[in-house]
Ligand SMILES: O=c1[nH]cnc2c1ncn2[C@H]1C[C@H](O)[C@@H](CO)O1
């Protein structure tokens with residue numbers, strides 16, 4: 001379907017370390033003298049992107065180990081953030097929420113606030129250059145100690161409203177259920193930081209229920225396995241809790257067995273509040289345009305339905321109301337220039 005590329009888009013679920021370009025790794029390695037297992041971008045790609053052999057979220061998460069050693073200083077974090085905005089601009093995004101886990105970037109002397117500041121600087125430069133509004137979500141990691149995650153939340157509070165908009169919980173869901181993190185998100189709530197939580201990806205609906213009822217998440221990262229508990233689905237529907245679906249990633253991690261079983265059309269028809277996102281453009285080999293094209297081809301989403309998904313994302317973005325209203329106006333202007341009415 002033409003117009004998909006031109007459609008103004010919003011990506012609310014986009015990991016910084018999942019969107020690093022192979023060409024950037026080549027340059028960062030050359031600058032630091034680090035050796036690489038391949039000499040060109042094509043040779044590097046298999047180390048950064050999953051293939052058909054990916055059997056689980058744990059397999060999928062392996063790919064991040066390759067890029068993280070290159071993202072341990074201010075300049076590389078800033079560059080990665082700038083380039084994420086550059087790629088989003090090429091995809092016609094008008095707003096992105098870029099998430100990253102500060103604890104994964106402090107192995108060579110950075111502090112958690114240093115890491116957050118560097119990413120904000122890179123996003124701000126990207127926003128100034130490309131006109132794509134870009135904000136940070138700081139991620140707590142499931143395999144890290146509670147005290148370290150509390151530190152991430154405290155640092156996030158320092159940047160709230162100054163480039164950072166929320167916190168999150170990610171990592172190996174099946175082996176680290178959300179209940180262990182109640183204290184972490186109680187602190188976020190106390191500090192007035194909104195949060196989304198990855199749930200219902202590598203674990204079932206119980207994980208979603210705990211994220212919402214136990215931890216108080218206002219959005220759910222993925223949530224694709226919600227159908228496993230029809231009563232909970234009714235609650236999520238009634239409360240219009242947004243799901244950040246990432247179709248290609250969800251199929252690669254085997255959260256869903258394949259495209260034929262992907263529940264997006266069913267969830268949409270029931271009236272769940274859905275958004276569609278990339279998760280990790282490089283690891284998953286996708287883009288917002290790619291995700292939209294997949295929905296158009298496989299589930300007959302019309303351009304109007306895709307535009308509605310993007311408008312949903314704007315509506316549930318972690319932005320102040322006045323900034324959202326301005327973005328909505330820009331979105332509507334761009335839609336009408338394309339002749340799309342929703
Ligand atoms: O889809 C995901 N589920 C759980 N964890 C994830 C996903 N994508 C990326 N991550 C992890 C790996 C990254 O290193 C980390 C911070 O972006 O978040």
Ligand SMILES: [Zn+2]
Nearest residue numbers: 015198221279
């Ligand atoms: Zn994710």
